[in-house]
Amino acid sequence: MTGYVRASEIAKLPVVTLGGEDVAQVKDIVFDAVSGSVRCFTLSGRGLLSGPLKRDLLWNKVHALGPDAVMIRDESALADDDAAAKDSKASGGGNVIGSRVMTEGGTDLGKIVDVVIEAGRRPAVAGYEVESATQGRRHLLLPVIKPVAISGEMVLVPEATGEFTAGDLAGFPEAAHGLRTRLEQET
Numbered sequence: 333m334t335g336y337v338r339a340s341e342i343a344k345l346p347v348v349t350l351g352g353e354d355v356a357q358v359k360d361i362v363f364d365a366v367s368g369s370v371r372c373f374t375l376s377g378r379g380l381l382s383g384p385l386k387r388d389l390l391w392n393k394v395h396a397l398g399p400d401a402v403m404i405r406d407e408s409a410l411a412d413d414d415a416a417a418k419d420s421k422a423s424g425g426g427n428v429i430g431s432r433v434m435t436e437g438g439t440d441l442g443k444i445v446d447v448v449i450e451a452g453r454r455p456a457v458a459g460y461e462v463e464s465a466t467q468g469r470r471h472l473l474l475p476v477i478k479p480v481a482i483s484g485e486m487v488l489v490p491e492a493t494g495e496f497t498a499g500d501l502a503g504f505p506e507a508a509h510g511l512r513t514r515l516e517q518e519t
């Protein structure tokens with residue numbers, strides 16, 4: 333999978349071995365708080381009554397990420413415990429869903445409802461889907477090239493971020509390119 337994808341589209345995907353065995357499903361995506369890269373997936377069992385597994389799937393153990401499944405070579409790719417997710421939370425990681433996105437100048441851009449991931453060999457956070465604070469709860473995609481600060485309640489972004497939005501994933505690359513160009517001109 334290349335391009336951009338919402339994190340919510342990855343959550344609930346089955347984790348399948350190359351041999352076709354359905355071993356788990358993605359519960360959450362854990363990001364490295366400093367680099368924004370995908371660190372691991374937390375997992376749950378498959379089926380209606382299955383709960384969370386105490387095992388992680390580190391990104392470097394993923395063979396392929398597709399629209400219908402996460403592929404691994406075999407079940408040995410799953411970590412024996414959920415230490416990677418615990419380490420990320422201890423190092424300042426956390427859930428950004430529900431956090432506010434604010435510019436350095438104090439403009440409220442909205443509340444985060446999903447995370448946009450740039451998929452590929454090294455998937456990373458590329459932006460956020462926000463419920464706009466000023467446009468009647470309309471959802472917008474905001475590229476986030478370099479956040480200034482991230483806390484459990486707020487993501488602080490450069491002032492120009494609010495000028496580059498997209499209404500859907502098809503328009504997101506253009507918004508990201510525009511913001512990247514503007515920030516390069518400002519430095």
